[in-house]
Amino acid sequence: MNAPRPQSWLLAALLLLGACTPTPEPRLRMGTIPWPGNEPLFLGQELGLLPSRYVHLVEYRSSAQLMRAFRNGAIDAVSASLEEVLSLEQLGHDPRVVLVLDASHGADCLMVRPDMESLSALAGRRVGSEESLLGMYMLTRVLEQARLRREDVRVEIGSLETQVETWQRGELDAVVTFEPYCQRLADLGARKLFDSSRIPGEIVDVLVVRKDFLEARPRQVDALLRGWFATLAWKQQHPEEAMQRMAGRLGLEPRRFHEASSGVRLMDEQAQRPLLTGSRPGLQETLERMGELLRYHQLLPGLPGRTESSRLLDAAPLLRVSP
Numbered sequence: 001m002n003a004p005r006p007q008s009w010l011l012a013a014l015l016l017l018g019a020c021t022p023t024p025e026p027r028l029r030m031g032t033i034p035w036p037g038n039e040p041l042f043l044g045q046e047l048g049l050l051p052s053r054y055v056h057l058v059e060y061r062s063s064a065q066l067m068r069a070f071r072n073g074a075i076d077a078v079s080a081s082l083e084e085v086l087s088l089e090q091l092g093h094d095p096r097v098v099l100v101l102d103a104s105h106g107a108d109c110l111m112v113r114p115d116m117e118s119l120s121a122l123a124g125r126r127v128g129s130e131e132s133l134l135g136m137y138m139l140t141r142v143l144e145q146a147r148l149r150r151e152d153v154r155v156e157i158g159s160l161e162t163q164v165e166t167w168q169r170g171e172l173d174a175v176v177t178f179e180p181y182c183q184r185l186a187d188l189g190a191r192k193l194f195d196s197s198r199i200p201g202e203i204v205d206v207l208v209v210r211k212d213f214l215e216a217r218p219r220q221v222d223a224l225l226r227g228w229f230a231t232l233a234w235k236q237q238h239p240e241e242a243m244q245r246m247a248g249r250l251g252l253e254p255r256r257f258h259e260a261s262s263g264v265r266l267m268d269e270q271a272q273r274p275l276l277t278g279s280r281p282g283l284q285e286t287l288e289r290m291g292e293l294l295r296y297h298q299l300l301p302g303l304p305g306r307t308e309s310s311r312l313l314d315a316a317p318l319l320r321v322s323p
Contacts, residue, residue, distance in 0.1 A: 001251060005194065009296075014317060018189065020056055024119050025054075025055055025217065025219070025220070025221050026217065026220075026258050027052075027053070027055060027056040027220060028054060028055045028056065028076050028077055028209075028213070028217065028221060028223075028224060029056050029058055029074070029075040029077070030056070030057055030058065030075060030076070030077040030078065030207075030219035030224065031058045031060055031066045031074075031075040031077070031078045032056060032057060032058070032060070032066070032078075032081070032213075032318075033059065033060055033061070033062065033063055033066050033069060033078045033079070034059065034061075034080075034160075034180065034187060034250060034262075035045075035079075035107075035178065035179065035180075036107060036179050036180065036250070036257070036260050036261035037079075037101055037102035037104075037107075037205050037261075037264045037266065038101070038205075038235065038262045039077050039233060039246040039249065039250065039261075040228065040231045040235060040246075041057055041079075041227075041228070041231075042246070042249055042280045043231055043242060043245055043246055044227045044228065044230065044231035044233075044234075045057060045227075046245065047231065047234060049227050049230040049231050049234065050223070050224065050225055050227030050230075050231065050321045051227065052081050054219065054223035054224070055144060055223060056226050057225065057229050058074075058075055058301060059262075061159065061160070061161065062130060062131070062132070062159045062160055063084070063130055063131075063132035063133075063134060063135070064130065064131040064132050064159075065078075065082070065147075066078060067084055067088075067132070067133075069087065070093070070208075071088070071091065073092060073104075076209060076213040076217075077207060077208060077209040077210070077213070077221075077224070078207075078208050078209050079101055079205055079206075079207060079208075080203050080205065080206060080208045081133075081134045081137075081203060081204065081205055082205075082206065082286060082290045082292060083133045083294060083299070083300075084133055084134065084169060084208075084286055085097060085206065085208055085287070085312060086291055086300060086303060086316075087133050087300060088208065089312060090300060090302060090303055093210065094210060094211035094212065094281055094319040095206055095209075095210070095211070095312060096208065096209050096210070096211050096214050096313070096314040097206045097207070097276070097283065097312055097313050097314065098207055098208075098209055098221060098225070098270065098276075098314050098316075098317045098318065099206065099207035099224075099225055099228065099267075099272065099276075099317070099318065100204065100205075100206050100272060100275050100276065100283060100304045101205045101206060101207055101216075101228075101266070101267060102204070102205050102209075102264050102265055102266050102267055103201065103203065103204045103205075103264075103265045103266070104122070104178070104196040104204070104205070104263060104264060104265075104266070105196060105197050105200060105263050105265055106196055106197040106262070106263025107179040107182070107195070107260065107261070107262075107263035107264045108134075108138055108177075108178040108180055108195060108196040108197045108203050108263075109177060109178065109179075109182040109192050109194065109195040109196070110138075110142050110174060110175070110176055110189065110190060110192070110193050110194035110195070111174065111175045111177060111182055111185040111186065111190035111192055111193070112174040112175075112190060112192075112193045113174070113190070113191075114174070114189060114190075114191055114206065116174065116191075116193060118146075118193075118194060119146030119148075119194060120141065120147065120148070120179065122142070122143070122146055122147055122148060122152070122153050122174060123148055123152050123153065124152070124153070124154070125153055125154065125173035125174055125309075126153075126154045126156055126171065126172050126173045126174070127139065127153045127154065127156065127173065127174045127175070127176065127180070128154055128155075128156045128157075128158060128163045128166060128167070128172045128174070128175040128176065128177075129155060129156070129157060129161065129175075129176045130157070130158070130160055130176075130177070131157045131158075131159075133246050133299060133300075134203070135176055135295075136299055137294070137297075137299060138176045138203075139155065139176045140197055140276065140297045140299065141202070142176065142194050144195070145198070155295075156171075156172060158312050160181050163177060163181070164181065164184055164185065165187070167185060167188060168188060168189070174193070175190070179260035179261070179263065179264070180250050180251075180252055180256075180257070182257060182260065183252065183256050183260045184193075187313035188293050190292065193223075193262075193319070195263065196263070197263065197305050201286060202290065202293075204283075204286060207224070207225075208227075208285070208315075210222055212269075212316075214314065215316075217318065218316075218320070221317045221322055222317050225317050225321045225322075227320065229268065229269040229321070229322070232266060232268045232269075233268075243258060244260075245259060260274045268323050272322070273318070273322075276313055276315040276318055277315045277318070277319070281310070281313055281315075283313060284309045284313060285322075287309040287312060288309050291303055291309070298299075
């Protein structure tokens, strides 16, 4: 019998090696948008505190693109506002909140032309807003405080980048937006007339994971939480370096990034438990209050009158990584 050729032995060895090599686990695909509250995620990735073998960050240019990607299954997790969480629940996408990322206390804003001195001056003006539930919610709250109706203003829907360009062409009188776009519009002469510090506790961003992924891949979710907490701890110990790194990624000078992020309260490990755990988590109350507002303003008219908000929260990952 002829001995096997060396090439045959090599092929057999390679096949055996391939059969013994474990298939890499799917990574958690998390979607974000440009926003100071999301920058610790990218900082953690850069520092190696948020392991890329478990988590893959995907940045979209608008909230509308981001939520569409989650609904279509292109991503497994998303940084979302509470309004968007309730919308995803209503549409049957099984969102589960596993982490509170930040609360906006001034970083969502209404930027206007310098001649506009009061909110009532919005009457008859062209107001830009992003095509998102958050944008519509902010606009509704602005109009409510201005004692105006939606029909009293001319709403122009467009992407965040388009709003800046439209403003430069003089085609908008006011823009409902958020950082870092508040800063960009300020650089073009706009002034801030309203921000989220006037509606405290209403604009909250959370980490939402699809229920089936959360149940099938807990290791990836836990890695994201550990990375978030480790990055915030590193940021606290190295504030200047953290500011430099995060500002550069958003294309802002450190001073401007500091101004943009001053209205964002990041939620560290200590802040999570009262929000996500206990018989009556703090975030459950916030979700229920948000649901009432969305129904009242007809932004989510199909939302049930008494939602089971507690089932939207899953503290299991938090309790695993922070026992």
